[in-house]
């Protein structure tokens with residue numbers, strides 16, 4: 001063991017070494033979906049995404065790198081949570097050992113195990129947000145990551161998730177979002193769908209996105225410019241459930257051509273965020289405070 005950046009550096013040559021158990025079987029989705037929330041951890045992959053997580057204030061448990069990337073560990077990794085607390089360890093393993101631990105070839109060369117934070121409260125988020133996305137039961141981590149990237153890049157204040165919706169901190173969501181899951185505050189809405197009543201109670205126009213032919217055309221569906229708007233997005237297969245559709249004040253569709261029945265939900269979200277952003281912002285309602293959104297990126 002050697003010290004680097006004021007923290008321990010440990011060479012791992014046995015894939016069964018318990019010190020790297022956070023990184024075992026990363027390709028086993030069912031196992032990881034259960035284990036990571038239970039143990040209060042998530043995995044950030046690649047130096048840039050790790051740096052994003054650190055800048056957003058997530059505390060590292062450890063980092064696992066190939067020898068070639070050992071000196072690429074972001075500087076923020078070495079910061080101690082508080083004086084006297086030990087810095088998180090850096091584990092270094094060759095490509096074969098890395099692959100045996102994780103179950104795949106680690107091309108990005110760096111993986112970090114990070115601590116999850118206490119979940120945010122949906123009612124608190126809604127108290128200050130103006131534009132929110134609400135996702136019902138999305139299954140695909142790829143779609144969810146892409147939705148967070150659009151939400152961040154197109155100015156949404158928060159994302160709300162049904163209890164069964166995929167985990168934004170799952171490795172693939174984090175990677176596809178390019179770390180934007182750390183930038184956009186999110187919360188679970190429970191119980192579902194009863195908690196959707198919070199949207200109306202908080203003064204939101206609730207717009208359900210559906211390809212149904214009798215829905216209003218999207219660009220005509222937004223109400224007055226200063227309205228606070230919540231956009232409901234449905235699951236990949238069957239779309240929004242009837243109970244959720246019934247909570248909407250409007251139903252909006254993106255017209256389809258060539259007999260195509262619907263768009264991918266992440267593509268829908270990007271279009272909706274863009275169209276919503278074309279409206280002038282209301283000066284009277286503040287956007288999400290930085291305390292909820294995490295430190296500035």
Ligand SMILES: C[S@@+](CC[C@H](N)C(=O)[O-])C[C@H]1O[C@@H](n2cnc3c(N)ncnc32)[C@H](O)[C@@H]1O
Nearest residue numbers: 209210211233234238239240253254262263265
């Ligand atoms: C793959 S679609 C589900 C398709 C499903 N057959 C339906 O009728 O909703 C997943 C989600 O994307 C959104 N979506 C997809 N295409 C859309 C469109 N053309 N207009 C509005 N929303 C759309 C809806 O929120 C939908 O619930």
